[in-house]
Amino acid sequence: MIRFSVVIPTLNEANNIDSLLACLFAVDLPPGSFEVIFVDDGSLDGTPEKIRAWEGRANVRLIERKSRPDLQASILAGVAVARSDVVVAMAANLSYPSEQLPAIVAPVLDGSYDVAIGSRYASGGSTEGGPLHRRWLSRIGNWLARLIFDVDDVTSEFFAFRRELASTIAGQGQENKILLELLMAGLGKLKVVEVPIHFRGRKRGISELPFSHPWSYLQRLMTLAGGSVTTGTANRFAATTLLCVIIDAGLFQLLMSSGTGLALAHMMSFLAAAMVNYTLDSKWSFWLRHPRPLRWHQTGRFLMVGGMALLIRGGVLALLIHGWHVPPILAIFPAIATTAAINYLGAAFYVFPAKQNSCSSDIRWRVASIGIVVLIILLRLIYVGEGQLIPDEAYYWNYAQHMDLSFYDHPPMVAWLIWLGTAIAGNNEFGVRIGAFVSGLVTMGYLYALARNLYDKSTGMRTVLLLAILPFSFATGMLMTADAPVIAAWAATLYYMERALIAGRSSAWLGMGIAFGLGLLSKYTLGLLGIAALLFVILDPTARRWMRRPHPYLAAMLALLLFSPVIIWNMEHQWASLSFQSSRIKGVGDDQFSTHLLFLNLLVLLTPVGLLAAVLALLPHDGHDKSQSARRRRLFVWVFTGTPLAIFFVLSMFDSLRFHWTAPLWLAVLPSIAWMMGATGDLRGITRSLQAAWKPTIAICIFLYALILHYAVLGIPGVPYPTYLNHYFWREATGEVEKIVEEVQHQSGQKPLVVGMSKWPIASSLSFYNRKEPMDIRSRNMFGDSGAMYQFWYPSEPPTTRPIILVSIEKKHLECDRWGNDITRMLDRPGPIESLLILRENKPLRWVYYRVAHGYLGIIHHGC
Template identity: 70%
Template sequence: MIPTLNEADNIDPLLARLCELGLPPESFEIIFVDDSSSDGTPAKVRAWEKRANVRLIERRDKPDLTRSVLAGAAAARGEVIVVMDADLSHPPERLPALIAPLLNGSCDIAIGSRYVPGGGTEGGSLPRRWLSRLANGLARPLCDVNDATSGFFAFQRELAATIAEPAHGHEILLELLMAGQGKLRVVEVPVCFHNRTHGASKLSFRPQWTYLQRLMTLAGGTVSVGTAGRFAAVGLFGLAIDALLFQFLMSRGFGLALAHITSFFAAAVINYSLNSRRSFQNLAGDLRRDQLGRFLTVGIFALLLRGGVLALLIDGWHMPSFLAIFPAIAATAAINYLGAAFYVFPVTVNPPSPDVRWRVASVGIVAFAVLLRLIYLGTAELIPDEAYYWNYAQHMDLSFYDHPPMVAWLIWLGTAIFGNSEFGVRIGSFCCGLITMAYLYALARNLYDKSTAMRAVLLLAVLPFYFATGMVATADAPLVAAWAATLYYMERALLADRNWAWLGMGIAFGLGILSKYTLGLLGPAALLFVILDPASRRWLRRPHAYLAAALALLLFS
């Protein structure tokens, strides 16, 4: 099935290459679904109808790739449908490899993937390639494939009926994956995407915006131009109330914290009442207690962020409070809108699966926790332990009285770049927190699956000890990062049988001991596992483990 829109110059070479595959004529048909082309594309297709098993479907509705594919699926005679572009960006020669897993019954969807070993992209400008990667990266948290935005894929025809009626846009594959709710068997076949040589690209702002809107809807959010516009109008009214009440309370001698908390909740209650009746009126219905509770939860998150922004602007940047309140309000507007769209008034028609909701919640909460840490890094005063370690950094050495030198090195590097400030002291720990998240995600994904990995990172982000570890400048920050890295490389080496992982394990373990001697306890535990596990015992007869231990000792020494 080949959707077309002004692809006249590509029809002949595409069909010629398809016919050269030598497939039995009775085993397939080629369906073109044309969206009102104005360059003679339908005539080009009709010229082939007598020469090959080619059919043409002409749509007169608004051009839309998803609707075109569904129209073609409804007219198809076969049980397996292959979707590909007409511009020769998808190599027809890979078609047999793509359909083989479906024909032998091993999968429901086969994806021609650019982002697996053997796949790639040739030609095209660098901005376009990065834009494509960004679009795919936004979709990847929702599904378990590497190329969720591929336009070259095959699927069982019956799956077309699972796509929700409002579906539209260019990402029909993503619609299929989300409709399957994680129950589909999917394989990815490496393909090399080629830039078109004839015709004009259909890439423009409109399809990109449509994609973002549809992606948010599939993720469970009530996000549209209409809701955003109404939310902004209500927000401007709330901003006026917030700012005026804040200025009034400050002029009456109230403290900064009390003034901004009072004005925030006064404006928030009014905003909630108006948004439930205006911005999200189709979803709110009567005001319910559960919606009010969710609204208050979002409000607490927004208030935490707003307090940090105010403290940063007033105490750090010495901005007058009557001016600082406006960027503080603006900074929390996105939190309020996304919280309302995804949590307070989520999609109720064709909602995503609980697993997708958990994934979206994990991404949102982790991103918020990271942003909150970053804002508060430079606002809170150093605790005694941090001041103690800062003093280490003023007298650099290879070791200190009661701790290895890593925390001092991180503080020295941070203050060398950002100056002797709270932010400079803590930025190293912040980066260690990000490293911990990355290794924990990779470890949990390898041991379990993507959903478990995302929830593991969610727990890491919100548990008080680990939240503080990624913010406060202590030896625990690099220790936890090194511990997570060591466990990841250990899993890759012992369970996945990756020789290169021993190098990573040696480096991570050595850096961990330089952070805190506690990591040394992992050494005997790892040795005991290798001795007791029959599959891992073979490494005792190989040099890899001994070289990793030697590398760790070399770094420590």
């Protein structure tokens, strides 16, 4: 009795037929339990004759196709004549191990699974031999497919399946993608198992894989994912793009040559080209896929995609022209290429997508997550080196210029990352911020793994999407402050805590000790996770057993060892840093009620939709799932979100809080929010409303980020910079201060002392952007005021006859300090307060105020 059929497509495989069949009929299976069906696609090397020679002595049949060679069509032709309900598809090139046939077909024969795949990339599988480029193409193709399918080897040519499944893919797809089509047709319904195999590269014969296969595979993968991606649409879009390039580049060059600013020139040329592009795309490029009049929502989506492309290309132009000094006439072409890629993918997946029923909601969320996360990473990467440093970043850069074991107001991790980044990339914005960029990627990786462990892969991908678009995490992935490494360490600590406390992995305690120690080196706030972990162990009976084992205590000792540089520095400096941080807690009782401000801060950090979703996610949301695993998962989310939040809430009742302090604590609840985004079934009305609200929220957030970055780097024509940006644009302001220094030095014959009249922002920003002769820069602590780390770097300044230049962003700071002390009494013959308007391309940016004195008399306290 035939239990299964082996279908083998062939094309010029004469040299392999005898060896293949000898191996197949030598496997440990009952005689006559399977048949072998060869489907030949017009071989010219005698392959059919070789097969016929076996027909009389074994259960072998031959089918000869006369149509164009097509691997998928060949397999389906063999399936159509199979005499069993289980089919095994197998390549004829001897690359797949015939001895593994019983292991691959068994899970389908016994009904445990619908599909069993001989996998090269599953745990235990391997590849050997074959051209290197083919092996890399295979790995890349499978990696891309794994973003959609939960299968490691979707391009395998050795797999078993139930025959009835072939009807779901008949007439779909093309050429070499039958397993891809099979999995897509039954996505979410099929039970699939991967059996690890050892793959050997072809020894005899020539591969018939066409050069167009990679593009064909990628095109089909994107089509299955819901995109209107075909060769026809791509060719028509390319033709329209060529016309738009001529319009765009020509108008851009014309405007630039007439003296128009970069921002206005590239926006005007883009808008002219975009109108032509949209008209042609809607009427021609995508018309065959969408032969109907345009709807308002499509126009809105086009405007959204076009706006994003415009704002990102502004960053590309700034990077090429200002950063790499490429002439504008050449820089416009890579910028246009970036625009074209965003427009095409945006049109294919967002403006003119394939029919909504072509893929499930889960797949659409996965595709959206991939596209948006890639877009956010691209946005960060383009602008990370073009936006000027905010004063906080410049201050931490000064940390790196005075490297130490720790610092007064923060642990040393931020300084170490800046030191490493600037050592590699130089003392520029990119070098300062590359650590934040990498920290953002680390956060994404760990939080994806956490969400996948708590829920599933799709939830993990949506979690990374949330991490990319929510304000609290977008900013920390770009700005090099202490929050960037602490959020990465927080995510890593949560991951290892889940592995240790819920999954029961003893090895996770090592990772937790390292992550916790590195987090404490980033910011003391991470210590709140230690309190949460202790509370979880107390509340959870299963985790409570760790109290009797050495692993948690060894992890704590490892974290303390990593934290030892901070302890040593504090010992050497009279515990200055720990005293400073504890003084913030001692501030409780100052009657500075700020709970209402905490709520407003959360609205900004999470967006209103995100905050409402976080509240809802902290409520029971597993429906009727009353299992122990669901209960422990809920407890994990509640404890590791609620404990830090409760502490901040209590503090806000007695003291003021910085708006970004609560940012890391939301990492623990993001997986639950992401699960709710994709939940189906009987949902509460508010949950369905939130699911609908996420789409506009995501779109608005992305657009606002791009708009803000473009505004900060290139500006928006006709939109002036507001006065609250007086802490920004220190690159241009420092250039003007350098001119004042040169003039004073020329007049006096002495190098002046430049004093930034703020705690540290002005002095730090001037130090970073000082590109000419190094200035001698101090902070306001030389007048007896607080200067944070400047108190350690420059603890005192003796009286001097050197000229003093005071620089401030407010006039009043050039007369009195914050306590009302008259600083002019400490100056020798101070001059009048002067104002200086800072310009860029003849456009006003901000005001800077300064005054010059003939010398410094020392600290004298007198009221104003």
